[in-house]
Structure formats: C-alpha cells, structure tokens
Amino acid sequence: MTAQVRGGTWRSWGGNLSIEPAVTVRPTDSDQVLQVLQEAASQGVAVRPAGPGHSCSPLVPTGGVLLDTSALKGLVSVDEDRQRVTVFAGTTLQELNVVLEQHGLALANLPDSSHMSVGGALATGTHGTGLGQPSLGGQVIGLSLATPEGELISCSETHRPELLDAARVNLGVLGVVVSVTFQCVNAFRLHCAEFREPIGSLLDTMQERMSAADHFEFSWMPGTTVAHTRILSRLHRLPDTYTRPASPISRALRRADDAVLRTSLTAGLGRVGNLIPRAVGRLNRIESLAESSRRYTDVSYRVFTVARPVRYVAAEYALPLEATASAVRELRTLVDAHVYDLAFPMTVRCSPPDQGHLSPAGGRYTGWINLRQYGRRPSQTFLTAAEQILVDHGGRPHWGTLHTRTAADLAPQYPRWDEFLALRAELDPQGLLLNDHTRALLGV
Structure with missing residues (x-):
C-alpha cells in the first residue's frame, strides 16, 4: 500500500489508548491519500485518519488502515491582502502559528494546546475561550476532502457551503481532510x-x-x-x-x-x-x-x-x-x-x-x-x-474527550444531525471511514 510505514503501535497522547492497526500509512500529498483510500475500498478495509493523538476518546482506533497525517503538512498558499492562509491538514497548530507570524497574520482565537494537528482539531470541534471570537472551526472558510469514492472535493462559503458547515466538526467520517483555508486577522x-x-x-x-x-x-x-x-x-x-x-x-x-x-x-x-x-x-x-x-x-x-x-x-x-x-x-x-x-x-x-x-x-x-x-x-x-x-x-x-453518550442521546441535541448523516452516507456509502466508536456515536 502507498506510503506504508513498517511497525507500529499507535498510542494516544494521554496514554489511555493503544492499537496495532493492520497497516499504517503516511501519505505526503493528496494523490497518495486518494490512492490509500481507493486501495482500502477495493479490499473492503476500514481507514481512520490520525494526527498526534491528542484526543482521549476512541475516535482513531481501527484494526484496518491507520492513515497517519504527520507528513501531510506545510503551507499550501497565502494571500496576505485578503488575510487567508491554506495549509495541509497534518500541520500542527504550532507550525501554523509560526507560518502566520512570518506573514504578519494570526488566528483570532486558539485552543490552549498547540501540538494538535489542524485536521484533528477540526474533527473534534476544538475551541479556545472568549464570547466575541470564533472557535477554530468558525475561522475556516474552505477545505478539501479526499473521499473513499476517489474524489478530492473542495468546499467553501460559496461552493458547497452545506458541506463546509458539516466538515467544520467532522469526526473524520466525511473524508480525509487534506487542506484547510483559514480567514486570519492581522498579527496582534x-x-x-x-x-x-x-x-x-x-x-x-x-x-x-x-x-x-x-x-x-x-x-x-x-x-x-x-x-x-x-x-x-x-x-x-x-x-x-x-x-x-x-x-x-x-x-x-x-x-x-x-x-x-x-x-x-x-x-x-x-x-x-x-x-x-x-x-x-x-x-x-x-x-x-x-x-x-x-x-x-x-x-x-x-x-x-x-x-x-x-x-x-x-x-x-x-x-x-x-x-x-x-x-x-x-x-x-x-x-x-x-x-x-x-x-x-x-x-x-x-x-x-x-x-x-x-x-x-x-x-x-x-x-x-x-x-x-x-x-x-x-x-x-x-x-x-x-x-x-x-x-x-x-x-x-467534546468529541475528543471521555464520555458515554451514543446516538440516542446525541441526536436530539443537534438540529442538523440528519443533514450530517446524509452527507456522510453520500461521501462514504460503504462506511469505510467508520470504526466502532463513530458507529455508536452516529447510530450507523
């Protein structure tokens, strides 16, 4: 399989989770991500994306393919005039902050931990603090998703905005986030x-x-x-x-x-x-x-x-x-x-x-x-x-922390729950990106 990495027990940052997937892959670009997903789909093998493992809920564990995003990192593009930056999803928040500082930019609000990846932070709904400033997902104005169907789909506030709103907090089940575009502010x-x-x-x-x-x-x-x-x-x-x-x-x-x-x-x-x-x-x-x-x-x-x-x-x-x-x-x-x-x-x-x-x-x-x-x-x-x-x-x-809630408890609390499930079924009809925990969370 593309970008296969030998060996490996995966452990969460907090030490409460560990797994030995059938195979670990570490793609470096969107083409490799798509190839991993297509090969897994042809073999009927589940895939779960993973960042640095900051989440202590079992969102990552899989007996199939672990898609390690640690090499999928770096700056894609920057528009200083419009204060927009696009980075690959494996970029850590610390790396993103350094890039932004070099261009005189910053995010309006940040979580208090900087070692998590951009993709992982969006998957779980990571937030900072302050009633007047958006959480991390609220600063996203576009992203690209690689789907098990072999497509690289882009969405933004003007193109497929319903998918963007779903992907702001995505649990890693809509597709593998490849790149993310942030609306930034002047450095402050x-x-x-x-x-x-x-x-x-x-x-x-x-x-x-x-x-x-x-x-x-x-x-x-x-x-x-x-x-x-x-x-x-x-x-x-x-x-x-x-x-x-x-x-x-x-x-x-x-x-x-x-x-x-x-x-x-x-x-x-x-x-x-x-x-x-x-x-x-x-x-x-x-x-x-x-x-x-x-x-x-x-x-x-x-x-x-x-x-x-x-x-x-x-x-x-x-x-x-x-x-x-x-x-x-x-x-x-x-x-x-x-x-x-x-x-x-x-x-x-x-x-x-x-x-x-x-x-x-x-x-x-x-x-x-x-x-x-x-x-x-x-x-x-x-x-x-x-x-x-x-x-x-x-x-x-919080999706990335310990809890015992399941779909029966959660669905009534989210008015757009069914819209999210419909998009998930459209983008991943075989459920390739699901594991036991996400199935229980979503009731699928």
Whole structure:
C-alpha cells in the first residue's frame, strides 16, 4: 500500500489508548491519500485518519488502515491582502502559528494546546475561550476532502457551503481532510492577567465577567476555595504603560516562571500524587499556592497556548452559558462530598455559537467545563457521576474527550444531525471511514 510505514503501535497522547492497526500509512500529498483510500475500498478495509493523538476518546482506533497525517503538512498558499492562509491538514497548530507570524497574520482565537494537528482539531470541534471570537472551526472558510469514492472535493462559503458547515466538526467520517483555508486577522498581541480570587464570588458574576473580557477562563483546584483566573485582552484596549510587548527580559522571566513553578513543580507533584493518591488533596493546595498572580504581554499565540508538563485524559462538556455556574457548584459539591482524588484543576472557558452541524457549541453561547485526570488511573466512578451533572445541565460532550453518550442521546441535541448523516452516507456509502466508536456515536 502507498506510503506504508513498517511497525507500529499507535498510542494516544494521554496514554489511555493503544492499537496495532493492520497497516499504517503516511501519505505526503493528496494523490497518495486518494490512492490509500481507493486501495482500502477495493479490499473492503476500514481507514481512520490520525494526527498526534491528542484526543482521549476512541475516535482513531481501527484494526484496518491507520492513515497517519504527520507528513501531510506545510503551507499550501497565502494571500496576505485578503488575510487567508491554506495549509495541509497534518500541520500542527504550532507550525501554523509560526507560518502566520512570518506573514504578519494570526488566528483570532486558539485552543490552549498547540501540538494538535489542524485536521484533528477540526474533527473534534476544538475551541479556545472568549464570547466575541470564533472557535477554530468558525475561522475556516474552505477545505478539501479526499473521499473513499476517489474524489478530492473542495468546499467553501460559496461552493458547497452545506458541506463546509458539516466538515467544520467532522469526526473524520466525511473524508480525509487534506487542506484547510483559514480567514486570519492581522498579527496582534495579547495582555494576560492571571490572579487568584475566591471561587464563590467568581461564580456569582461569571457570566458578566465572561461578557466583559476579550478572552476569559478560570481553573479551580479541588481541595481549595480559590480560582486561578486568566483574562486575555487585545492590546489595542490597553494603555502604553503595560509591559513592553515581547520584551526579552519579561519573556525570560516568564519562561523561568513557567519552567520552575508551572511546569517542573506541576509535573513533580503530579508524579507524587500518582504514587500516593491519598496525598492529592494536600498536593493540590501546594500547587494552587504556586500559581501566583502575574501580568505579561506577547504575540497572541504565545499567550493563548500553555505548556502541558503532565499528560492526562479529560472529560469536557459544552453547556448553555447560563447553566455553567450552577454545574460548577454541583461538581464542587460532588468532589468535596466524596473526596475524589482529582490531581488536576477543573477548567472553565466560554465560546460564542458555532456554525458546524455537530459543534457542541452550535446555536448557543457556551460554557465549557473540562475535568482532567491522569491517564493511568482515571476514576470512572467520578467521571460517571460528573457526567450525569453535566448532562442534567444540558451539556454536549467534546468529541475528543471521555464520555458515554451514543446516538440516542446525541441526536436530539443537534438540529442538523440528519443533514450530517446524509452527507456522510453520500461521501462514504460503504462506511469505510467508520470504526466502532463513530458507529455508536452516529447510530450507523
């Protein structure tokens, strides 16, 4: 088979999933992707695309062909006048950010992790934070899909817009995304203000705080009564007296803070907690104290994204914004009452309504609640209880995280569900791109 790679066990980034596919292929261009799909179709073998494996839900696992997109990367074209950039889908967000900076451009909003691929981020509905800025899929104005029928289909806001809206969050079942075109903005800087405050009073005013900020998020460490709030402001709204943007001294100090207190300490405490679960509560309080207040300014992508010193699995749900604070309060009660040993903070973000047929933020202002646990010892008891709270508040699961929802639960929550299924059947009538998990999700 084209671009076949020998060997290989595939593992997810969080370590909770591993598979040994029948064959792994690593295409480098659209022609090779099409050839892989055509050969697989002729043999009746399933194909699943894979990026760096950041998703901890079983979207990738297959006993057939694993299509590794890591070599399908790089710049396709750039139009600086119209601020549009097209890249191959295996390009990581970090690589995309560097390319954009070289051309004086940026994405208006980004998720906090930059090592995932463009294609994988779109497949799962990855988002950033901020009620006034679109999620990643909302910044896509065109893409190309290789289908098992042997076609390379392009779609945009003017050509097959219904397919573009479906592909903004596609689960990897409409085709293999080959390239993606983003509508960008001029490169800009962000000012970040991080500080600690009582979580009770924060929740009382959370919606207003989110509406007033360009980008707003907070985290709460179980076993504490304080939140670590992070407010990002676009520089044009700040006076000139703030830290000089990208100052070598300020950046060096921040790197030292990140490396010592927010990376090495976090990693060390996490390893101790992994060995001695009963100590997690006390360790959480130490880590919470280590995250002191700070302010800094830098180019946007260096502020949006943060380091990931310890690998984890996550459960994340998208809730109606007005229900988010109530859900956080119930989750705090759950943790406090049952002394669950969560060694990661609960993180809360927000986003505007999305366009994608299967976007968890589709049609409503959304609060995102993210719960993280170590991949080697996630507490299923806690996740089950927490998921019920999130579902009771109208939550929809993030497709790339742990959840137990199936088509029977999900279909009523998505008004354009049937349109998505019709497009999937049109583009992949044999179900070549499905695996057990996506069949259960979609009911096909």
